[in-house]
Amino acid sequence: MTGVISLLPEGRPGLLAPLLSGAWLSGGSEDLARYLAEGGYAPLPAPDRLLDRIAAAGLRGRGGAGFPAAVKIRAVRDAPGPPVVVANGEEGEPGSVKDRWLLRHRPHMVLDGLRLAAAMTGAERGCVYLSDARAERAVRRALAERPPELHIDVVRTEHAYVAGEETAVVRRIDGGPALPTAKPPRPFESGVGGAPTLVANVETLARVALTHSRPEAADDVAGAHLLTLAGARGAAALVEVPVGTHLKVLADLCGHGRAEAVLMGGLFGGLHGAGWTDLPLDHESLTAAGGALGCGALYFLHPEDCPVAVAGEATAYLAAQSARQCGVCVSGTGALAGTLTSVARGTANHDTTDQLHRWSRQLPGRGACGLLDAAARIVATLLAHFPDRVDAHRGSACPACADPAPEDGRRFRVPMP
């Protein structure tokens, strides 16, 4: 069962709360009249005023890297040539649903944010990039309800782990495959059709829109996060929480109170054990703990869940999702997944784990995108935080570890609420 929950204090503006009562909904999507009445699509601001407000509030991008939004917008604005702005709604992480949910239910808010991004950068052309059919219908309906000031294309892609990576987004919009390219150039230098391009996550754009309609609450808007919570046991939920909420509170929220580990940031932030419950949800704390908030998906492990099995399934999925463009990624993710299989089968020895240690140090940063880094971090954190659980597999197969681990990421998938 999947629910939608807001933990924001009463009266604080958020992305979920207005829709939870159902009053804002019209045909399953937000009602345009209500959105307008609450300050949506307000007259365009002086571009620098909104940009300065976003910078002062410290809004970070919500696609995964957590880069300061204002820095990215300024880089596009200051690059030579007429820019393009893209609302990126293709969430490749199997455990995340927030972006599809926003596009399905709050398309006006995302389009409002895209319009504001265009105003801040000087773009006259925009694009909504997505893979979900229901989200596409909602966006097209919203565009028909309120025709935008700028030209907006809707581009559909195949759902895949790397399809939302920003260079893959540009390549697909330009008519190619949704596969990453080597950087530089980054899209802000040369993106869609060679133009400087802002590729912004749809939650980031929704927060830009809310910052514009509720300027007095800019800090609260920038400090709240949409998260997808799940686990092998308990329920799943899409939640909106204030920054600083402890991970233990999030686990308790949907029946994972007994959890003793968490896979963080979708598949990007690694596995974390002892002490994770004390971590506050903020970019800096999670990074300092060796994790990453990434797309905001958290997968909780209970005592009876095997971290080796979870790591095995995650790396098998990543190996299967490799775009097979970089030799080191093809061989590296395959080797990590295959070696974890030998750990799970009970055939690993000290040499095997030494090899995993070496690879997890050597592989990060060597692929064109973050997929190889994600696989290496899962292995590094498994070895660092669960040495006893890894050792317990020596000499005998673990019943919890499927043989071979499924490659389809089914363990991490969350049904749409």
Ligand code: SF4
């Ligand atoms: S690192 Fe892997 S997934 Fe990323 S572009 Fe290279 S081959 Fe593709």
